[in-house]
Amino acid sequence: MNYWLDLFTGTTWKEFRNAGSSVSGFSAKRRSVAQRVKKGDVLLCYLTGVMRWVGALEVGGLSTDTTRIWKDKEFPVRFNVKPLIMLEPEHGVPMEHLEGRVSLFAGAKDKGKFRGFVRGSPICSRIQKMPNSSCLFSKMPN
Numbered sequence: 001m002n003y004w005l006d007l008f009t010g011t012t013w014k015e016f017r018n019a020g021s022s023v024s025g026f027s028a029k030r031r032s033v034a035q036r037v038k039k040g041d042v043l044l045c046y047l048t049g050v051m052r053w054v055g056a057l058e059v060g061g062l063s064t065d066t067t068r069i070w071k072d073k074e075f076p077v078r079f080n081v082k083p084l085i086m087l088e089p090e091h092g093v094p095m096e097h098l099e100g101r102v103s104l105f106a107g108a109k110d111k112g113k114f115r116g117f118v119r120g121s122p123i124c125s126r127i128q129k130m131p132n133s134s135c136l137f138s139k140m141p142n
Helices: 010-018 028-034 114-119 135-139
Strands: 003-008 023-026 042-047 052-062 077-086
Touching: 003 010, 010 042, 023 028, 028 077, 042 077
Parallel strands: 003 042
Antiparallel strands: 023 077, 042 052, 052 077
């Protein structure tokens, strides 16, 4: 199993949830990276702007669903997902709670930049190198 970053804005997170939280998508330009996502992998949902982790989604496989989910942008590379954890933004885990516990936020020098990690999704490599990647789950309420 691999952990992958799945970026959302406040709007796209709300649209995803309103659509039933069963299909997550990525832009066409990320297709080659997304092809490495496999059934059983977990998408860790990060909310940009407020810098909070808001969910974990288990990948069920590629999706053929073409239903319009997102109003302002289409994400055609899609996966069927099963929510493992879903949080309202105000209850998400702030990135600052992970300082010193994960490689992308080793210390104060990484604050705000997080070593470029939260710039595009899906991305796997840096999550896989987080020796305590499961610490994110321990911070999330059930």
